[in-house]
Amino acid sequence: MGADVVKVEPPFGEPLRSRVESGEPPEIVMLNSSKDAITLNLAEERGTELLKDLVEETDVLVENYAVGTMEKLGIDYETLSSVNPELIYAHGSGFGDTGPRSDMLAMDLVVQATGGVMDATGFPDDTPVKTGIAPGDFLGGTHLAAGVLGALFQRERTGEGQYVEASMYESVFPALLSQLAAAYKETDVPPRTGNHHSSLAKAPYNAYETQDGYVTILCASDDHWETLLEVMGRTDLIDDDRFETNVKRVDHMDEVDRVIGEWTADRDRQAIEDRLVDAGVPAGAVQTIEEVLQDPHLSERGMAPEVSHPDFEDGIRVFGSPIHFSDAPEPDVEPAPRKGEDTSDILKDRLGLSADAIVELDEQGIL
Amino acid sequence: MGADVVKVEPPFGEPLRSRVESGEPPEIVMLNSSKDAITLNLAEERGTELLKDLVEETDVLVENYAVGTMEKLGIDYETLSSVNPELIYAHGSGFGDTGPRSDMLAMDLVVQATGGVMDATGFPDDTPVKTGIAPGDFLGGTHLAAGVLGALFQRERTGEGQYVEASMYESVFPALLSQLAAAYKETDVPPRTGNHHSSLAKAPYNAYETQDGYVTILCASDDHWETLLEVMGRTDLIDDDRFETNVKRVDHMDEVDRVIGEWTADRDRQAIEDRLVDAGVPAGAVQTIEEVLQDPHLSERGMAPEVSHPDFEDGIRVFGSPIHFSDAPEPDVEPAPRKGEDTSDILKDRLGLSADAIVELDEQGIL
Known part of the structure; x- marks a missing residue:
């Protein structure tokens, strides 16, 4: 929606980077258009101090560490809201902050397994199978985005920020509607129906x-x-x-x-x-994945813009926004920055750090 | 998030009702907690007039008719925004208002097929298979909800409403991240990987x-x-x-x-x-669907509250909200109303219609 986004990564990079040996993985390029990218070592106190300085002028902070990690780092909601009471702090997790499953490490597969997606997918006479898309990641993310927007709306009236959380597990649950409803009907429906209707209706x-x-x-x-x-x-x-x-x-x-x-x-x-x-x-x-990627409908809707990126010389299709507004321009799509590409600029422009101070931080392993 | 929602159905009911012979289908009960329910015959001019009267005091209208239907009924955005310039009008569709696929009728299966979900789901040596959840329905819906909230936020600053749209097809596209990224890698990955990682990474x-x-x-x-x-x-x-x-x-x-x-x-x-x-x-x-439905984690998180409903005497689990706010109460969960249960009250309380006028409208087939 045109927000000014700064992505903060540890100096060694975020986990998705391990998918390639070198360079920027296409996943990263597809997901991070139009952001600024900085690195900060949050395991060091100087790193968390810099984060707090940035938070002073920040509307929304989004993080998806395991429950309790931000507290251990000394930058949990309580701490950051005392720095900036208008801050909206959004936490995405696998299972939520409370409840018996809150300690479980979630990747999409685990959410699909425990959340019933696998039991509901595949043919009746075959084993459960995951869906190829990542419903936990993306339903979790969009619910959290809606939560952030709800909190921004409320802040216009109250002047105060708040803490928002959404989990992958809870976000996927309603998408099982047909199967859950079948539990309340007398018809006998197998858990998996192949390509037939999920409740054979x-x-x-x-x-x-x-x-x-x-x-x-x-x-x-x-x-x-x-x-x-x-x-x-x-x-x-x-x-x-x-x-x-x-x-x-x-x-x-x-x-x-x-x-x-x-x-x-x-x-x-x-x-x-x-x-x-x-x-x-x-x-x-x-359609095959390749056909989807090249579907003229997506291009015409601005949903798969092709950008040129130094690591993808022949161009790479990235994501536009599925949300279209009559009274807001479609956001520009700038190719994703490389890891930490904007660190110096952000520290200089927003925090007023000198070039020497930035070099020193870099040498100390803070950036 | 606690909004005051009025669900408008045609007198013969919405399509989901055809899943059962009589009474309220569990799907309807699960999806419509805490709403008011009215019936209005929008094929009649008197019906659309009543809708316009309601829209005068409405913040947000959400509809998911096929592209062009609301225009034919004489209640498209242009018409309704002249009644209420602050109205946020949200349209959810299969493929969006424009582009070569905009005329396609979408149910979730069609979006899964054309959108690559089926190509990506199942075992490498077997046929494509749909996922048992409904990713088009639910990713489309949550994106549209985020769009509505973005428009509400903007309205706080501009005082004006706008038109927002999101489609199922576009909303599902980014969830194929791993497969789309694989198209830009040199590794050879089959479209379907069973329960292995989607890009075998x-x-x-x-x-x-x-x-x-x-x-x-x-x-x-x-x-x-x-x-x-x-x-x-x-x-x-x-x-x-x-x-x-x-x-x-x-x-x-x-x-x-x-x-x-x-x-x-x-x-x-x-x-x-x-x-x-x-x-x-x-x-x-x-987990099996039944195990998910009874998962203590969901109960403890308020995500599967059990309510009593006249059609489900032993109780039925419905959906809570996956979005949790520190500074907003969890919304109360009232059992879903039956079809048209609140028609008289809404027409009386909001439009000031007399009991006689309501009976007459009913006899004319408007309600």
Whole structure:
């Protein structure tokens, strides 16, 4: 949303950097457009002092250390809010600050396991499987962002900052809606339903094999079903007793799948998508990651801008914002800085440190 | 965050209601705590007039009709902002208001297919599979919520409302970070990696079979690996050349998995989790949906409060908020209203309609 962001890393870099042997990992470049990057050694008192100096003029501090770490470093909310009572302090964690799981170390996989995502993903006769995206990381992050914005809104009225926290585990929980609801129904639904509806509540609803991959097709209404039959040239089935309503189609799910699978088998997935979208039936080809990355829709929406970066000479696609405002410009996308690239400038411009003092701090291992 | 929310449904109910034959579906009860519920027939001019009257005193309107629908109904942003220039109008959609995919009908499955989630989920030698959670629905929704809060913050300074939109497709895109980054690396990674790391960047990182299900274990550092070996009683491997660094362990992933799998096979998943969490190694049992729903951690965090509801006499767990503020009370959780339960009260209290006028509107099919 155009905030002026300073990313603070330890001198040896943040954990994501271990994914490559040298240079800036593409993950870092994708996630850190338009930020300033500094390094600070928070294990040293001089490092935390510099952080406190920066916090004096800061609206929001966001951190995702394990619960208790900032306290050990002497820069917890209580300390920082005494430096700047208007500070909004946001803590993202795996499981939250309290409760029996608060000590658990979370990476996305652990949240998917304990949070039910794995039990709900995969085919009924196969093992649980994680989802390839990172729902804990990204649902946790967006909830925390909403929390920060809520606190900023409140501060406009009260003049005071506050502490906000959101956890990956809690943020993922509501996304299990269909499965959780099934626990309160009498229907018997397996924990994993493959590409069928998560509570087997709809038919058709599946990924169908085509000549060049898969296409998803579903009918949210009986009108969709009739239109689908027309497009497939199967109007002979319009009055078929087995398929008249969604409830009946669910009862005959295998036959519904067979009728559609016969039609998709010798066609291309994109042609099927085009045809059905045109007719008004919900459908979409299963795209490969590479196809998604190059999807003209994302470029046109400003969601995957290509920037040039010294470590990626042929250009690299980074993230735009999925949130679009009528009365706020889309933020400029500046290529991510390298680790610590702005350390000197920030310490000079914001804290008034001299060039000599900065060199000295660097030599002492504080930067 | 404690907002006063009125949910507006058509007289025949919203689509989620078709999941049950009668009564309130558990999905509706879980998602609509603490709201007021009214019905309004927006296909009739009198219905849209009543909506406009309500909008006069409304801070935020949120809708997720297909692109163009609100315009057809005569209640698009332009119209409503002339009624109330301070209104924040939020539109959630599958693919966004513009771009080549803007006409596509989206349900979560279609977004998972076109958005790369399915290509990234499942085992390398098996077909793409959707994730059981609904990432499009929930990442789309939380991004839109953040957009609304950003607009509320801006309004405190400008006094003016605005139009905000977020789409499911764009909101899911960044969650593919690991896979998208892999496109810029020279390593060869299959689109689906099962329960291994999405870019095969870590080992160990997997779900291991136990006596009673699966447990996930991963090592984010060499220290984790040493600790894991100690817990498993395999200190003989600490100096083993094949396992010394993460890069080497990745090269010997199958052997790493075998060593761990032998240890987990005759133990219980929860006992393994407890032991490793205690030792400081990231680990978590794969919980069933039912176990998640009853997880004491969620209850203790206020994330799964049990309420009594006329349709669920034994009680039903609903959603708390994953966002916790130090300077704002946790919102009360009132059981969701039934369809249209508050229609009369809202029309009377907010618009000053008489009891007779409300009966007449009802008879005309407006409510």
